[in-house]
Amino acid sequence: MNSLxxxxxxxxxxxxxxxxxxxxxGDEALAEDLxxxxxxxxxxxxxxxxxxxxxxxxxxxxxxxxxxxxLRKQKFNKSTEEVERVPIExxxxxxxxxxxxxxxxxxxxxxxxxxxxxxxLVLEGVPQREIAEITGISHEAIRVRVHxxxxxxxxxxxxxxx
Amino acid sequence: MKTxxxxxxxxxxxxxxxxxxxxxxxIMEKIGTLKRKQRIASTVLTLTAIILLFFFFYITAYRSTPxxxxxxxxxxxxxxxxxLEVISTKSLGRLDVKHDALKFxxxxxxxxxxxxxxxxxxxxxxxxxxxxxFVILLPGxxxxxxxxxxxxxxxxxIVILAFLAGFISFHIYKEHLILKSFKVRES
Numbered sequence: 001m002n003s004l005x006x007x008x009x010x011x012x013x014x015x016x017x018x019x020x021x022x023x024x025x026g027d028e029a030l031a032e033d034l035x036x037x038x039x040x041x042x043x044x045x046x047x048x049x050x051x052x053x054x055x056x057x058x059x060x061x062x063x064x065x066x067x068x069x070x071l072r073k074q075k076f077n078k079s080t081e082e083v084e085r086v087p088i089e090x091x092x093x094x095x096x097x098x099x100x101x102x103x104x105x106x107x108x109x110x111x112x113x114x115x116x117x118x119x120x121l122v123l124e125g126v127p128q129r130e131i132a133e134i135t136g137i138s139h140e141a142i143r144v145r146v147h148x149x150x151x152x153x154x155x156x157x158x159x160x161x162x
Numbered sequence: 163m164k165t166x167x168x169x170x171x172x173x174x175x176x177x178x179x180x181x182x183x184x185x186x187x188x189i190m191e192k193i194g195t196l197k198r199k200q201r202i203a204s205t206v207l208t209l210t211a212i213i214l215l216f217f218f219f220y221i222t223a224y225r226s227t228p229x230x231x232x233x234x235x236x237x238x239x240x241x242x243x244x245x246l247e248v249i250s251t252k253s254l255g256r257l258d259v260k261h262d263a264l265k266f267x268x269x270x271x272x273x274x275x276x277x278x279x280x281x282x283x284x285x286x287x288x289x290x291x292x293x294x295x296f297v298i299l300l301p302g303x304x305x306x307x308x309x310x311x312x313x314x315x316x317x318x319x320i321v322i323l324a325f326l327a328g329f330i331s332f333h334i335y336k337e338h339l340i341l342k343s344f345k346v347r348e349s
Contacts, residue, residue, distance in 0.1 A: 002186075006186050009189075010181060013179070013181045013185065014179050017179040021176075021179075028179070031179075032179075036185075036188065036192065039185075040192060041259050043189060043193065045259070045260055061262060062259045064263045065259040065261070066259055068263065068267060069257075069259070097172070100172055101176060103163070104163070104173065117263060123169070123174075133262065135262060135263045135264060136261075136264030136265050150166045153166065153169060154164075154165060154166045157163045157169060
């Protein structure tokens with residue numbers, strides 16, 4: 001069990017943290033705390049994993065649900081509620097990677113929690129059929145939603161650039 | 163960034179998070195701590211209940227009916243509310259994180275909707291029962307305590323109860339916001 005968990009942890013830690021970063025507005029410390037909660041639950045439930053889905057899909061499900069559950073706590077809410085509007089500075093800063101990441105997190109944060117989950121999974125390259133399995137929304141509805149969220153996210157990022 | 167492809171490429175090129183070297187060890191440590199905390203909490207709650215019940219039976223053996231009633235109301239209200247909180251916390255812990263997000267969210271909404279009954283019906287009833295129980299005990303206090311100490315007991319109780327009422331209201335408001343955030347119509 002320990003070596004299996006160790007493998008699962010090593011193979012999925014980065015994916016989990018990247019997804020969590022999207023929920024906490026890019027705050028690395030909070031994302032790592034969330035990831036720890038996720039793997040705590042993975043450890044608890046690993047014996048009941050039956051290979052009915054891919055392990056990564058199973059872990060994404062736990063990640064999305066754990067983030068939803070934990071985000072109601074104050075320490076995580078602080079970073080997500082007090083989102084500062086990203087100041088628009090010079091052209092030099094607009095091209096800066098860190099600044100662009102901030103813009104992107106800011107725009108992702110403006111989406112509903114459900115849409116945040118969908119677009120974060122899209123950005124992680126998870127196929128739409130798997131996103132449907134993780135979120136419980138039909139594949140057809142996911143296809144329509146992804147298109148809508150992409151448009152709205154792109155518009156938001158463009159407006160932030162103005 | 164002008165297009166979604168720009169966003170996707172920026173996301174793909176974000177710095178890779180580092181895997182903590184002792185990550186698994188830290189998780190095992192946290193599991194141990196959580197188990198210890200659960201054991202301590204159960205022990206403290208059981209001991210509190212036993213002490214309160216012992217105190218109740220000890221006092222009522224020597225006191226009048228109003229004192230017995232007052233104590234019964236105060237201790238009963240407190241124990242009932244603690245028991246409900248423990249049951250509610252356990253029910254939240256039992257929500258299955260392996261479900262799809264939609265099913266999990268429905269479970270969360272149902273949990274926090276059920277808690278509204280606790281907040282808007284059971285908590286006020288428990289609070290009022292507690293206060294009434296205390297008021298029933300006051301004549302006994304007046305008889306047995308000095309005037310100064312009696313005044314201190316009354317004034318400090320009013321302050322504590324007012325603070326408690328504020329504290330409870332604040333937490334109810336916070337949970338109301340959580341429920342609202344879950345129910346926000348998805349755009």
